[in-house]
Amino acid sequence: MAHELPYIAAINEAIQLEMARDDSVLYFGQNLATTENDEFVRAFGHDRVRVTPIAETAEIGMAVGAALAGLRPVVELYMAEFMLVAMNQVVNEAPRFRYMSGGRVKVPLVLKAGYGFTAGWAGQHTGSIYGMFLGIPGLKVALPATAADAKGLMATAIRDDNPVCFLHHYLLTLEPGEVPDGEYLVPFGQAQIRRAGGDVTIVATGWMVGKALAAAASLAAEGIEAEVIDPRTLAPLDTTTILTSVQKTGHVVLVDQAPRHAAASALIAGEIAEHGFSTLKAPIRQVTGLDVTVPYSEPMEAFVLPDDTKIAAAVRQVLGTAPVPA
Amino acid sequence: MSTSNNPAELDDERLIWAFTQMLRIREFEERVKRTFEEHPGVIRGHTHLADGAEASIVGALATLRENDQLMCTYRCHGYPLVLGTDPRAMMAEIYGRTGGLCGGYGGSMHLVDPERGFMGTSGIVGQGIPQATGVAYAAQIRKRDQVVLCFFGDGASKQGAFSESLNIASLWKLPVVYVMENNSYNVITRVEQEDANAAAGEPLAVKAKAFSMPGVTVDGGDPIAVYEAVWAAVARAREGHGPTLVESKLYRLSAHGNIIAPPGVPLHFPEHEAVEVFGAAEEYEAAKRGDPVPRFRARLVTDGKLDAERADAIAAQVRDEMQAAVRYGLDSPFPEPADAVNHVYA
Amino acid sequence: MPRTTRTGPAKSPELDHPTTLALLATMWRIRCFEERVARLSRSLLVHGLIHLSIGGEGVAAAVCRQLRDDDAVYSGHRAHGHALAKGAPMDRVMSELMGRSDGLCRGLGGSMHLVDREHGLLGATGVVGGNLPLAAGDALAAKLRGTDQVTVVFFGDGAVQGGYFHETVNLAALWELPLIFVCENNGFAEFTPRAAHTKVERVCDVVAPYDFERRTVDGSDVPALWSAFGEYLARARAADGSGRGGGRGPYLLECLTHRLRGHYEGDPQAYREALAEADWARLDPLARLQTDARRRGWLGEDEVRSIEEAARAEVEAAVRFARASPPAEPDATAGLVYARVGTQS
Ligand SMILES: Cc1ncc(C[n+]2csc(CCOP(=O)(O)OP(=O)(O)O)c2C)c(N)n1
Numbered sequence A: 001m002a003h004e005l006p007y008i009a010a011i012n013e014a015i016q017l018e019m020a021r022d023d024s025v026l027y028f029g030q031n032l033a034t035t036e037n038d039e040f041v042r043a044f045g046h047d048r049v050r051v052t053p054i055a056e057t058a059e060i061g062m063a064v065g066a067a068l069a070g071l072r073p074v075v076e077l078y079m080a081e082f083m084l085v086a087m088n089q090v091v092n093e094a095p096r097f098r099y100m101s102g103g104r105v106k107v108p109l110v111l112k113a114g115y116g117f118t119a120g121w122a123g124q125h126t127g128s129i130y131g132m133f134l135g136i137p138g139l140k141v142a143l144p145a146t147a148a149d150a151k152g153l154m155a156t157a158i159r160d161d162n163p164v165c166f167l168h169h170y171l172l173t174l175e176p177g178e179v180p181d182g183e184y185l186v187p188f189g190q191a192q193i194r195r196a197g198g199d200v201t202i203v204a205t206g207w208m209v210g211k212a213l214a215a216a217a218s219l220a221a222e223g224i225e226a227e228v229i230d231p232r233t234l235a236p237l238d239t240t241t242i243l244t245s246v247q248k249t250g251h252v253v254l255v256d257q258a259p260r261h262a263a264a265s266a267l268i269a270g271e272i273a274e275h276g277f278s279t280l281k282a283p284i285r286q287v288t289g290l291d292v293t294v295p296y297s298e299p300m301e302a303f304v305l306p307d308d309t310k311i312a313a314a315v316r317q318v319l320g321t322a323p324v325p326a
Numbered sequence B: 001m002s003t004s005n006n007p008a009e010l011d012d013e014r015l016i017w018a019f020t021q022m023l024r025i026r027e028f029e030e031r032v033k034r035t036f037e038e039h040p041g042v043i044r045g046h047t048h049l050a051d052g053a054e055a056s057i058v059g060a061l062a063t064l065r066e067n068d069q070l071m072c073t074y075r076c077h078g079y080p081l082v083l084g085t086d087p088r089a090m091m092a093e094i095y096g097r098t099g100g101l102c103g104g105y106g107g108s109m110h111l112v113d114p115e116r117g118f119m120g121t122s123g124i125v126g127q128g129i130p131q132a133t134g135v136a137y138a139a140q141i142r143k144r145d146q147v148v149l150c151f152f153g154d155g156a157s158k159q160g161a162f163s164e165s166l167n168i169a170s171l172w173k174l175p176v177v178y179v180m181e182n183n184s185y186n187v188i189t190r191v192e193q194e195d196a197n198a199a200a201g202e203p204l205a206v207k208a209k210a211f212s213m214p215g216v217t218v219d220g221g222d223p224i225a226v227y228e229a230v231w232a233a234v235a236r237a238r239e240g241h242g243p244t245l246v247e248s249k250l251y252r253l254s255a256h257g258n259i260i261a262p263p264g265v266p267l268h269f270p271e272h273e274a275v276e277v278f279g280a281a282e283e284y285e286a287a288k289r290g291d292p293v294p295r296f297r298a299r300l301v302t303d304g305k306l307d308a309e310r311a312d313a314i315a316a317q318v319r320d321e322m323q324a325a326v327r328y329g330l331d332s333p334f335p336e337p338a339d340a341v342n343h344v345y346a
Numbered sequence C: 001m002p003r004t005t006r007t008g009p010a011k012s013p014e015l016d017h018p019t020t021l022a023l024l025a026t027m028w029r030i031r032c033f034e035e036r037v038a039r040l041s042r043s044l045l046v047h048g049l050i051h052l053s054i055g056g057e058g059v060a061a062a063v064c065r066q067l068r069d070d071d072a073v074y075s076g077h078r079a080h081g082h083a084l085a086k087g088a089p090m091d092r093v094m095s096e097l098m099g100r101s102d103g104l105c106r107g108l109g110g111s112m113h114l115v116d117r118e119h120g121l122l123g124a125t126g127v128v129g130g131n132l133p134l135a136a137g138d139a140l141a142a143k144l145r146g147t148d149q150v151t152v153v154f155f156g157d158g159a160v161q162g163g164y165f166h167e168t169v170n171l172a173a174l175w176e177l178p179l180i181f182v183c184e185n186n187g188f189a190e191f192t193p194r195a196a197h198t199k200v201e202r203v204c205d206v207v208a209p210y211d212f213e214r215r216t217v218d219g220s221d222v223p224a225l226w227s228a229f230g231e232y233l234a235r236a237r238a239a240d241g242s243g244r245g246g247g248r249g250p251y252l253l254e255c256l257t258h259r260l261r262g263h264y265e266g267d268p269q270a271y272r273e274a275l276a277e278a279d280w281a282r283l284d285p286l287a288r289l290q291t292d293a294r295r296r297g298w299l300g301e302d303e304v305r306s307i308e309e310a311a312r313a314e315v316e317a318a319v320r321f322a323r324a325s326p327p328a329e330p331d332a333t334a335g336l337v338y339a340r341v342g343t344q345s
């Protein structure tokens, strides 16, 4: 059985189910649970649901400590950029602790943050900064693109014994979707084929999945069948599904909202180039954000971001049905 | 250089200037707020207003000299207006136009006007504090007799950057004054829910103790009180004795910011959190009754510094000025999309 | 909300005869271990960056010997003494420093990252102050569970100027966490004296705005350390009156110590004068406690020698153990980057 929920509500449902299932799960962060009316407070009380000051280093560091002590904190960070003021805890403490202890401890925690809010929030609140977390062994990165995945990946993130960056796309917040009832887990490291097709493989995450599907729909009218793959987690990354598709299509367009040089697509391109080169019939193309800070003004903002038109154009280029710009 | 131990008495003209500046800020913010209703879609993203903080801003800035500098937060519209930045350019920036102060790249949270000493803002809580401290460091070693004002909220005082900066500024005796605008809220969190000092019933100015620095608390609704407190701190900083923490107690009269919504959904300002989140309508009504703008006007009129007629004339002039800013903003063209790639590197 | 006055036994525990001997034994173990590590590091058998705590053994012993295995300790880059005093087996600590597979962390962590969960050494971190919020989180966990566990975090005076310190102190005070901050104020952060870092000489004064209980003690006066820490510990453990247990704090114990050796092994120490012998005798916590014990007639010449010899013998055995332990296997890292769901840590 399933029910319809907005993406953000699906995330909350997962947190609530996990909190009900396991009383070691905590939920804390800024600007939540400030009144008794808060749904989390009503269900779980102030011990497990807490408002914190604006002190990301303490918030994330305390999550690491509580995790070392056997709890499973979910830290509400709202915007991924706010993690940047606590990078030592995110990069240098949480994911390395287990490893350097030779496996004697574990740090199960979830850093929940939105990203990619390209709606006039200007340079400091709109970034797609997951790329910088991919080079950090020990840290997992989940990027749900649908309400169902949002629920299933959050539940899995909470049960995972490692620090997980759970990054939900801000522009999907109110996007409704069918969500399975009750306990629902989406495994990490399993990509989802959102649309099957034999001509070209498009890989996209988050908000870009919808753009890729829109591009695929318009390409279908031209007789081009695109396969759209959503990795769902970037660490771990399901290269098998991607390579299998590339083997079939021989053509690849990688879509990523991040600036080109910080995009996960570059990493995926590297995997395909190394492990699927012989199956490629044309060079890989990446459709990414430009290497600029996201500008405030709308026309400029649209210019720097990938969209369905840019994706469709890239597909035509790799298939040789459109000229490649010099 | 001022050597007196007392702030210069604000003469009548200066008091009227202060009142005018407060009105300008209020009118500007009102126009920004009205834009959401009158011109839906024109302002994007997240906008934070300074209504309620006018007395604090103007009182603090009245202490500055031409060369002095300041930095602040995303709640940044008030300061440049007082420093002389063209409200038309500010409004155009908030509307994302080429005529904007920053060409439409920054928007409401990221105004900058370095020629007037407005060194910029940070949208990330607390992060402007070390930057302002660095501006003060530059001022100290260049020996230009400059003082830097650093504005931030009560919530920001829990950021590590706050403590790191105040320690260094105190140690190096930097010419900086930290003005904490304590509006008792960090979005929907009340200060006593997140601050150990507030929870113990203490003013937040006690935090200065940790850095061996003076800390004072002042009524931020009274421009003259703020002027006097900041004046003393500025004088101390200018004389090379180092920083002060001034806690200015005020009340923000609008919600933290406009609603957060996906593109295409019309934005607006919700009710203040006291009402919307805590159901404390009396708290908000009391704050409204204490509104610093009419309060100061009444005081000037009572003291015979300003007659009602002149006050009305000033208000009319300010209305025209800000109306023109809205007009200019709306008429200013959008930037070329491809201009987005400019300014990435100097 | 007015600050609550804390209840619980306020009587300071005093050092008795057997405890004094136990502490002396612990301090000798740390001293001999570190002297040996200094030599091993010169011959590169111990590698990496090594920070010794000679001069600080009194703090490690007086604090850790009062804790239970289920009380968590967080330490930093100068962690050997804390680890040994908390109960980490010396041979495995030595193996860790030598990068062997029998190391406390299988040779993956080294000197700055000692972890021994069974003995409540939850972890040392090499980034200054990185441990402070971790310890607060651990104390929060104890509080939420309603246990009477107390968390201790060791840090240097250098960490106090970092934002993480203030972020942590605010939350520990606001949430009244059962956390004892133990600052080893040795007056130096690396090669810079405290006066170059801050105007505030005493760390106790830095937390003054939060007004929780704090005390500065002479870090070479072991009886004073013992009773000051013991008092805080007892009070942090005391039930908070809510009827469900749960300790309460925080407390700060600032210990003024002398770092006899350089910041790290190999530090030429051009920034400070060598210490006169007589001054060291005054600052050496081990010598002081030993003299005191002899004056009380608790210790004869022979016993002094036998405590020291036992420590040296243990160290030599630890070195033999470590030498015999194979170097960490290159594939020791397999399976350690991520924990698998359901694994018991
Ligand atoms: C590091 C960081 N964390 C969280 C936020 C989200 N945020 C924006 S404004 C704000 C409230 C700040 O409160 P305060 O400092 O009191 O300033 P005020 O808005 O009341 O003027 C928060 C939490 C942010 N911008 N940066």
Ligand SMILES: Cc1ncc(C[n+]2csc(CCOP(=O)(O)OP(=O)(O)O)c2C)c(N)n1
Pocket: C077, C078, C126, C127, C128, C155, C156, C157, C158, C159, C160, C184, C186, C188, C189, C190, C259, C263
């Ligand atoms: C964040 C960070 N900055 C700098 C360093 C380099 N560092 C290692 S130890 C140390 C000095 C710390 O001084 P203190 O806290 O007083 O401890 P002590 O060494 O005196 O025991 C520094 C600066 C570090 N490890 N982490």
Ligand SMILES: [Mg+2]
Pocket: B153, B154, B155, B181, B182, B183, B184, B185, B186, B187
């Ligand atoms: Mg505030």
Ligand SMILES: [Mg+2]
Pocket: C156, C157, C158, C184, C185, C186, C187, C188, C189, C190
């Ligand atoms: Mg030190």
